[in-house]
Structures are given as structure tokens and as C-alpha cells.
Amino acid sequence: MKKLISYIFLTLGILSMANAKDYAAPSSDFVLIKGGSFTMGSPENEDWRSNDEIQHRVTVAPFYMSKYEVTQKLYREVTGKNPSFFIGENLPVESVTWLEAVEFCNALSCRDGRTPAYTIGGGGKTVSWNREANGYRLPTEAEWESAARAGTTTPFYSRKVPGADDANFYGHYPYQIEQNYFNDEVLETRPGVYRGKTLPVGSFKPSPNGLYDIYGNVGEWCFDFYDEYVVASDNNAVTNPIGAASGTRRVNRGGGWNDFGKNLRSAYRAAAEQNTPLYNVGLRLVCNADDSVKGTVTTTEIKSTTNTAVKKALIIYYSWSGNTRGVAKEIARQTGFDSIELELVKPYSKDYNTVLNEAQRDQHKQARPALKTKIDQKKWAEYDTIILGYPNWWASIPMPIATLLESYDFSGKKILPFCSHGGGRFGQSLTAIAKLAPNAKISTGLSVHYSGGSTLSKDVAKWLEKNGVK
Numbered sequence: 001m002k003k004l005i006s007y008i009f010l011t012l013g014i015l016s017m018a019n020a021k022d023y024a025a026p027s028s029d030f031v032l033i034k035g036g037s038f039t040m041g042s043p044e045n046e047d048w049r050s051n052d053e054i055q056h057r058v059t060v061a062p063f064y065m066s067k068y069e070v071t072q073k074l075y076r077e078v079t080g081k082n083p084s085f086f087i088g089e090n091l092p093v094e095s096v097t098w099l100e101a102v103e104f105c106n107a108l109s110c111r112d113g114r115t116p117a118y119t120i121g122g123g124g125k126t127v128s129w130n131r132e133a134n135g136y137r138l139p140t141e142a143e144w145e146s147a148a149r150a151g152t153t154t155p156f157y158s159r160k161v162p163g164a165d166d167a168n169f170y171g172h173y174p175y176q177i178e179q180n181y182f183n184d185e186v187l188e189t190r191p192g193v194y195r196g197k198t199l200p201v202g203s204f205k206p207s208p209n210g211l212y213d214i215y216g217n218v219g220e221w222c223f224d225f226y227d228e229y230v231v232a233s234d235n236n237a238v239t240n241p242i243g244a245a246s247g248t249r250r251v252n253r254g255g256g257w258n259d260f261g262k263n264l265r266s267a268y269r270a271a272a273e274q275n276t277p278l279y280n281v282g283l284r285l286v287c288n289a290d291d292s293v294k295g296t297v298t299t300t301e302i303k304s305t306t307n308t309a310v311k312k313a314l315i316i317y318y319s320w321s322g323n324t325r326g327v328a329k330e331i332a333r334q335t336g337f338d339s340i341e342l343e344l345v346k347p348y349s350k351d352y353n354t355v356l357n358e359a360q361r362d363q364h365k366q367a368r369p370a371l372k373t374k375i376d377q378k379k380w381a382e383y384d385t386i387i388l389g390y391p392n393w394w395a396s397i398p399m400p401i402a403t404l405l406e407s408y409d410f411s412g413k414k415i416l417p418f419c420s421h422g423g424g425r426f427g428q429s430l431t432a433i434a435k436l437a438p439n440a441k442i443s444t445g446l447s448v449h450y451s452g453g454s455t456l457s458k459d460v461a462k463w464l465e466k467n468g469v470k
Helices: 002-022 072-079 098-111 141-149 323-335 352-364 377-382 399-407 429-436 453-466
Strands: 030-033 036-040 056-060 063-066 118-121 126-130 219-225 250-253 270-272 286-288 296-301 313-317 338-341 385-391 414-421 446-449
Touching: 030 141, 036 141, 056 141, 063 141, 072 098, 098 118, 141 219, 141 250, 270 429, 313 323, 323 338, 323 385, 323 414, 323 446, 323 453, 352 399, 399 429, 414 429, 446 453
Parallel strands: 313 338, 313 385, 385 414, 414 446
Antiparallel strands: 030 063, 036 056, 063 286, 118 126, 126 296, 219 250, 250 270
């Protein structure tokens, strides 16, 4: 009997060791995030908070997370490709779509002898996640925020607002610079360098959880479809949330090399279609640390019914200084499409310093300035494509564009965005459009540096051709 009992315990011990080995950290490049309960989202008084950041309690199981964003070297070794705009072995891979990120996770799992987490069907429309698999995967939104916060409820994991010496972002614009633009000496973190490109992973000090570049460099794809948070009643914690079962946009977090400080916050949520490559979004890997989460979940992309061909398009834009207007006129010249410039009931000041205050005030409180421009609803319905133009104001859209997006039905329409900018390209403006027009197809955009210069005509022609507009 003693021998039998000893044999049973030995067998159980071997099984336990095997199970522990299955869920061991893949390498020293991964750190254990212990999991547990935390407060997700931001308090209502957090500066530059978005309405989709409602605070709620969440519990996540422990998991391993890579210290570093996936490099171009690793991505190329596994896939044989490198889609990145900025090229360098130790730079983070970017311009990778959400679907490509999922495929990469599976391929790396197979290479390393781990069980792939995902099953992809319907040409990528349906993705199922085996939550018990020990393979590499994308973090959920809740896992990402839990790891980024490192036990904090403040805008960033550090008490001090990160500056250009702490993260790679649009360093001219640290957190809260907008309302202190003419008096930045009151800020603890002053404006710093803007590098305008990605940097090698691990270029700055790690977070308290041992994660490098959790803020800035590139945004990081998460598994979830973008939607309102599921909040439990009576302030109970939601356990291991995974987002909606279907949707039109996937979430990315952390902000990138061209983002303002406000968009690096732990609670900030960015979103894009799962087949959209973004030059400031890459990925960071996670994998299970134990077998406590069971089952398989299936998610389905709700595809737009938009036709690929452009039949009838409207160029509609907002311009203050005239840069966006110039781009719009060039598009109209090359296409012959109808064109409308948005006017406000109460226009912004023509004085530069004054308009900075007015426009920042509106963006800060997410105001919706009334539009003097009105479009007949019957005529609106005739357009299958909206070529939407605006200046990049503080890494987002001007609030007159937000008014437009909420005033008309963009369902089933294709949006071709273009913006004029001073160095930040689109910033987070595409996310703003994606959130306000969730049932529209957002095609490849055109970002023009100020007025575009001598290459504007060629740049517009190339962009139109890329979008199937002859």
C-alpha cells in the first residue's frame, strides 16, 4: 500500500511538473504579471479623459508578458516579411495589421513547440481563441492595462508625467501642455525632443513591472473589439474580460512615436479596423502563466457593406489656416468630385494665439460646435464615399469634424481621410473618426506636411490611385 501511495504521489508530482513546464515563461525576455483585481479606466476628473474610459473593477489571471515590443528581426525570422515603415533589426515592427499580428503569434507558437492560441476562419472574419493554449497571443485590453498600471490609478504608472527622456513620443507635447501652451514653465515635465521615428526597443528605463516602451514607440494591438466596457453591478469585478464577440474595430494601446502625452495614458483606448496597417502600431506578446482560464471564445468582424469602387464621392473638409483647403482643391481638381468646406455658426478667431485657446478648449471638453454648413439628407445618401479633410489639431480631429461625424449617417460609406499636419501625421485622429463612425469603412489616408509643397499634386494622385480613384 505504501508503495502504491508513493507511486501515486510520484505520478501526480510528474504531472504537476509537466503542467508547470507547459505554462513556464518562454524565455527571460518575459516577465510574470501576477494578475488580481484592479481599477480599469480613468476617474472623471482625469485630464484629457475620454468618455469610453469609465472606471470599473476587473480581475485578471496571471500571465507572462514580453519585456519588449516585437522586433523587426523576430517578425522577419518567423514570417519572412517586414512591413515596417522605419527599418532596423532592433526597431519594433509596425505597419502590421491586427490579423497579421494574430497570424504571427500562431507561427511563433508553432516554431517554439507551443500550442497556437488562435484559429482563423472565413478569410480572417472569424477568429477563435483557445484560452487554455500555452501559445503566444495578444493581451486583452484588461491585461494590457493591468500590466501598464503596475498597481496605480494615476494617468501613468509613474508619479511624474513621462517626458522625452522617459518615452519615445511627440516630446514637444507632454501631458497637459495643451492648456499650458503659452506658460509651460508651470509643468513639472517640460517639452522635449520629438524624434519623429521609432527607436530600438528597450531604449528607456523599464516600468515597475519590467516592461520597456509600454508608453510610446509603437501602440500595441490587443485582442478585444472596441466597444463600451462591460461593467458589473454593485461594483463587483468583471473576471478576465475579452471584449465584445463582434465588432468593426480592434483596440490598440500605449500610444506611439507620433502621439501626444495625453494619448500615452494607461486608460487611453485607440481603435482601428483589423486589416488596417498603421505606421505607429505594432505588438507585444503574452502567454498564459497557468491553466486557470478555460474554454474557447469566437469573435467575428462585422464587415462594412461598402463597395470597393468609388461611384459618387463628396470632398468635405474643415480648414483654418488654408493648408487643408489647398489639399482639398487639389483633390477636387484631379477628380471633379463635389466639394464642401465646413463653416461654423460661431467661427474660431482668425488670430493664431486666440484660436489656440478656443480650439484647445473645445477639444478638451469634447465640445460640438454648431455647423453653419448643412447638407440635404437626400443628397447625402447619394454619396458612397466621403473624402474627409481636416488639420491635425493636437493629435486629433478638430471638433467641427466631430460635429459632422455625429450629424450624418456614415453607415456603409467609405471614408478617405486626409489631413494637414506639422509633423505628427494623423496622430490619433483616425481613432477619433473610427469611434465616431463605427459603421464606415476607413480607407488609406493621406497626411500632408503643412501645404504639401511641390510634391502635393503627385502625392494626391498616388493616394487616389491607391484607393481606386481614377
